[in-house]
Amino acid sequence: MILLVVGADRVDAGKTTFSAGLLERTGGVGYKPRAGNDYWFDHDDCRRALAEGRLFGKDAARLAAAEGRGRPPETLNPVHRLWRPSPGGGTGLLGRSDREFVVDRVGRPCVERAGVDSGVGDDGRGDRTVEGVRYVRNGRADLPDAVADALPLEDALVVESVEELNAVTERTYAPAFEALAAEIESADVAIVESYGDVAWPLAALDPARVAAVAAVEPGRARIYRGDRFARGCEVARSSPIDGALEKRVPDVIEYLEPVARVPLPPLPGEERTQPARIADAYADAYDALLEAAGAD
Incomplete structure (x- = not known):
């Protein structure tokens, strides 16, 4: 159901x-397929996640705690978008006049904890990971130092146009959403x-x-x-x-x-x-x- x-x-x-x-x-079991927060307006939430080298929001964290399965918040959604204000106007990459997207987390670091079977692969702590995480960075946005220092963005996919983002979405985001839908439908x-x-x-x-x-x-x-x-x-x-x-x-x-x-x-x-x-x-x-x- x-x-x-x-x-x-x-x-x-x-x-x-x-x-x-x-x-x-x-x-x-809880899911929030798409999520995001703002580096300025949700700064405390961003700092808490970035301090652990992670990118997730407070809503996913609340749902993960409420379901009581010990799942990390990232397992509730395959895409989390970090925004920042865009002073001085302009439409930005996604057509927003007030803010611009900085970086997306795509994928879920799924683990097997508290009886939740998430797949295969050992991360060295006894947890079993299945999905890798990729990052997609807006090449036209300034990257805050705290984000650059916290996240492994050396291999991030960099997009500088809507066309490039659409192509990455089809190759990378869509399969992640399809995997999530299959998981939801099996619950x-x-x-x-x-x-x-x-x-x-x-x-x-x-x-x-x-x-x-x-x-x-x-x-x-x-x-x-x-x-x-x-x-x-x-x-x-x-x-x-x-x-x-x-x-x-x-x-x-x-x-x-x-x-x-x-x-x-x-x-x-x-x-x-x-x-x-x-x-x-x-x-x-x-x-x-x-x-x-x-x-x-």
Whole structure:
């Protein structure tokens, strides 16, 4: 069973909090197929990951902790993009006027821990790795010293145009996403969190396998059957986000009637860090989602 969590607001919709509680409720495996953070606005998070020579974000870290399988945050997504502000304007490589992409991590350092079978190959610590990690660097962006010092970028793929990035995406990113989709579809229960207000975060994922969808925003969740939501994604207009044509949640649900609208109470900061407390507070929403999925 695959449950998809999307955001009806582009920023701070509450997707990760909702997903963390849903992992607690279902005992599922968490995924966030695409993720990113900003070297300036998320600087503390960047520093913590870079201090270990790694690139991941706080959302993936929260989901990895909530599922309780001991998986590194990088195993939840094959692509993490590091941004930085772009003072002085200009559209940048991906057409953004306010920020530019610096480097992408592509691939997952999967390991076998806490009973999670991730593949073969020994990294010397008793963990078994399967996927190598590649880095893709924007040759037109200034690379912060801390990033250059922390990450092994000597063999990074360097792109300086949209055409070059598209070619690398087809060769490198697409196979990583296809492998992730196969893993998600094989899970007993998979919780997939989207990014921003993007409606379908993983093109390789079979729409027929998504049982139900929660569209989350501050104060409420709207629940949809997976087949209806997938159909809405097919007919919705596309919008350019992060350099690709994506379907936005507001455009998808504009003409869809949810099977349920459930209030989400505001949670104090300390409760948002405790999946069990979230699961209790959002129990009605999870009940409605699982009923829509045919699980209750």
